[in-house]
Amino acid sequence: MPVYYLMLGAPGAGKGTQAKRLSDKIKLSHISSGDIFRDHLKRDTELGKLARDFMSRGELVPDDITIAMIRERLLQSDCADGAVLDGFPRTPAQAKHLETLIAELNGRVAKAIYIRVAKETLIKRLSGRWMCRLHGHVYHDIHNPPKTPGVCDIDGSELYQRDDDKAETVAHRINVYLEQTAPLIDYYRDRNYLIEINGEQSIDAVSSDLLAKLKQG
Ligand code: AMP
Numbered sequence: 408m409p410v411y412y413l414m415l416g417a418p419g420a421g422k423g424t425q426a427k428r429l430s431d432k433i434k435l436s437h438i439s440s441g442d443i444f445r446d447h448l449k450r451d452t453e454l455g456k457l458a459r460d461f462m463s464r465g466e467l468v469p470d471d472i473t474i475a476m477i478r479e480r481l482l483q484s485d486c487a488d489g490a491v492l493d494g495f496p497r498t499p500a501q502a503k504h505l506e507t508l509i510a511e512l513n514g515r516v517a518k519a520i521y522i523r524v525a526k527e528t529l530i531k532r533l534s535g536r537w538m539c540r541l542h543g544h545v546y547h548d549i550h551n552p553p554k555t556p557g558v559c560d561i562d563g564s565e566l567y568q569r570d571d572d573k574a575e576t577v578a579h580r581i582n583v584y585l586e587q588t589a590p591l592i593d594y595y596r597d598r599n600y601l602i603e604i605n606g607e608q609s610i611d612a613v614s615s616d617l618l619a620k621l622k623q624g
Contacts (some may be wrong), residue, residue, distance in 0.1 A: 408491035409514035410435070411505075413496070415591060415599075416522035417579075417584045419529040419536070420606045422614060425522060425544060426493035428614050436485045440494040442543050443476060444468065447585060465576040467583060470500045476500075478508055489514055497588045503596075519595035520617060522606035533577045537566040551610065 413428060415554040430437035438509075444462060446454035454476060455503060458468045467473070477495050480486065496502040509516060535548035539559035546553045546566060553618060557566050571580060593600045601621045606613055 409487065409509075409512055409518045411489050411509055411514060412491045412517050413505075413519040413595070414491065414493045414522070415519055415588070415595070415601075416606060417524060417526075417588075418580045419533040420522040420524040422493050423543075424481075424610055425520070425613055425617060426491045429520075429617065432493040433491075435488060436490045438477070438486065438490045438492050438495070439543075439550060440473060440477060440497075442493075442494075443480060463576075465580040465583060465586060467497055468556050470498055470504075473497075474504045477505075481512070484575060489517075493545055494593060499594065502591055513607065514564050515551065516595075516600050518602050518621060519591075519600040520593075520621075521601055521603045522604075522613065522623050523603055525607040528605070528607060529581055530577055533572050534574055536568070536572050538569055539566055540564045551576050563577055571618075579596060 412426075412433075412435070414429075416422045423441075426439065444455070444458045446482035448459055449455070454472070457472055461468045467483050473495065477492075481490060491596045492505075493494065496505050503524060511602045532547060532550070537546045537552070537553070537557075538544070539546075539562060544559050544561050545551070546559075549553070554567060558564075570576070588620070592601065604613055604615075604620065605617050608616070
């Protein structure tokens with residue numbers, strides 16, 4: 408039976424970093440909706456063209472577009488055993504569709520992992536964040552600096568600052584999160600899927616808390 412882990416938390420909470428680590432550990436594909444959109448943007452596909460303006464304004468891409476994209480992705484063979492979903496669902500409508508899709512696939516949600524971080528911390532983190540051009544590896548000026556400034560430790564590609572990590576857009580993205588995505592925390596808590604992790608710790612401490620809580624079930 409395919410199993411799905413859902414990462415919840417604000418932009419800058421560390422979802423992507425923790426999702427990558429978890430997916431390596433439990434050997435499930437890491438599916439990041441933001442990474443898929445950025446890949447389409449880079450390749451200038453039809454989907455990329457549809458998503459571009461929403462993304463650059465720090466808005467959510469409309470549900471119908473996002474849901475169709477994730478549905479297609481989860482039907483691919485590398486997701487046959489399930490996936491770690493990072494950045495999806497982000498609205499109640501997306502959560503409902505995901506439930507239907509997982510039922511169609513005869514799967515189940517294992518856990519929804521909420522990484523909790525205060526708003527002030529998010530702003531600091533996002534404005535110091537850098538990403539590599541080739542694979543989207545993430546760095547931070549203070550918390551996780553690359554060995555050579557401007558160069559990815561892992562694949563040697565150039566680091567850049569995402570357009571939507573610029574100061575004006577960051578505040579807006581956090582507000583969009585609070586309005587549209589934060590209600591999902593209660594949604595999954597009510598269904599007994601939620602585990603909550605203090606995201607204000609080091610990357611390693613967050614990972615070990617997360618694994619410990621998953622073990623407890
Ligand atoms: P992220 O890398 O997860 O911060 O996503 C970057 C941007 O992609 C977001 O600000 C949205 O514009 C778009 N995006 C990613 N995931 C979703 C989603 N589940 N629903 C709508 N828009 C999304």
